[in-house]
Amino acid sequence: xxxxxxxxxxxxxxxxxxxxxxxxxxxxxxxxxxxxxxxxxxxxxxxxxxxxxxxxxxxxxxxxxxxxxxxxxxxxxxxxxxxxxxxxxxxxxxxxxxxxxxxxxxxxxxxx
Amino acid sequence: xxxxxxxxxxxxxxxxxxxxxxxxxxxxxxxxxxxxxxxxxxxxxxxxxxxxxxxxxxxxxxxxxxxxxxxxxxxxxxxxxxxxxxxxxxxxxxxxxxxxxxxxxxxxxxxxxxx
Numbered sequence: 001x002x003x004x005x006x007x008x009x010x011x012x013x014x015x016x017x018x019x020x021x022x023x024x025x026x027x028x029x030x031x032x033x034x035x036x037x038x039x040x041x042x043x044x045x046x047x048x049x050x051x052x053x054x055x056x057x058x059x060x061x062x063x064x065x066x067x068x069x070x071x072x073x074x075x076x077x078x079x080x081x082x083x084x085x086x087x088x089x090x091x092x093x094x095x096x097x098x099x100x101x102x103x104x105x106x107x108x109x110x111x112x
Numbered sequence: 113x114x115x116x117x118x119x120x121x122x123x124x125x126x127x128x129x130x131x132x133x134x135x136x137x138x139x140x141x142x143x144x145x146x147x148x149x150x151x152x153x154x155x156x157x158x159x160x161x162x163x164x165x166x167x168x169x170x171x172x173x174x175x176x177x178x179x180x181x182x183x184x185x186x187x188x189x190x191x192x193x194x195x196x197x198x199x200x201x202x203x204x205x206x207x208x209x210x211x212x213x214x215x216x217x218x219x220x221x222x223x224x225x226x227x
Contacts, residue, residue, distance in 0.1 A: 001171075009152065032214065043202065043218040044155070089154055093214060098143075098162065099170065100216065102155040 002027040004092050006103025014111050019080050021106045023090035024072040030092040033073045034100075035064060038087045047088075048075070080110045115139045116219040118203050124225045131190045133222050135203030143207065144186040145216065146170075146178060149200040158201075161186055193226040200224075 003026040013019050023033075034049035050057045050064045050073065057064050061080075066073040077084055090103040116137045125131050135144065146158040147170075157170030159178040167178060175197060179187045190197055203219040 006154070034215065036216075043220050044216075045218070046215045049215070098168075099157060099160065100155075100214075101157075102147075104152055104154040 002030055002092050002094065002099075002101040004090060004101045004103045006090050006106055008106060009104065010107045010109070012109045012111060013080050015080060015082060017080055019077045019084070019108055019110075021075045021088055021090070021108070022072060023074070023092075023103050024070075025092040025101070026071065027092065027094060028068075028071060030094045030101075032093040032095065033064070033066060034091050034093070035062075035075050036089045036091065036102075038089065038105075040086070044089060077108075080108075082110050082112050084108060085110045116203060116205055116217050118201075118219040118222050120222060121220065122223045124227065125193055126227050127194055129193050129226075131193050131224065133188045133201055133203075133224070135186045135188070135219055137184050137203075137205045137217075137219075139205055139207070139217060140183075141205035141207040141217070142183065143205060144180065145204040145206070146176075146186065146188045147202045147204065148172070148197075149202060149221075155202065158188065190224075190226075193224075195226045198224060198226045 006023045031052035036044035037047045038044040061078050063076045087105045087107050091100045093100050119134045145160040147155040161180045177189045201222045204216040208214045
């Protein structure tokens with residue numbers, strides 16, 4: 001099966017700085033990579049995703065990059081704000097295998 | 113997402129008790145999932161179902177069972193709860209026909225404590 005590793009487990013940045021969270025996966029057939037944000041006491045929600053036919057995707061202050069050869073993908077948050085503080089999960093999915101494999105999560109703390 | 117609901121939201125029970133967690137959705141999605149979340153371990157898949165007649169084991173199905181009573185309802189049971197099943201449990205739905213590919217829509221979670 002797939003194995004997704006996520007680093008770091010905790011990340012503390014100053015407001016306005018950038019934050020980068022990295023994930024690696026093991027199954028080269030995985031082709032869809034979403035990122036979820038979970039605020040304290042709330043449910044995970046999709047914030048951005050990328051498919052294997054794309055190398056980078058951006059949505060305002062967040063972006064995701066994918067390196068299929070190295071089997072890793074990263075979440076980039078620029079100009080961080082206190083409301084970005086949350087736990088972020090990456091995941092990998094293989095079309096028609098019908099299961100998501102989640103990383104262990106990164107707790108991001110943005111200090112005002 | 114208010115369209116995926118879970119009951120109860122919190123439950124404290126004792127070792128050996130049978131517990132049922134319920135999930136309902138009004139999104140009309142065929143696919144439903146049960147995950148558990150533990151600190152430092154992320155979300156791990158327990159069971160998933162693609163329609164009423166389809167039930168599949170996930171990574172950590174031992175000690176759990178499920179029932180898909182209808183398209184909109186998916187229940188998770190712990191036949192004999194044990195302390196290491198203390199966790200936050202999430203139900204999720206998805207519809208791969210959506211343009212968002214296979215986005216998981218999560219319920220609010222059920223915090224289960226087994227004493």
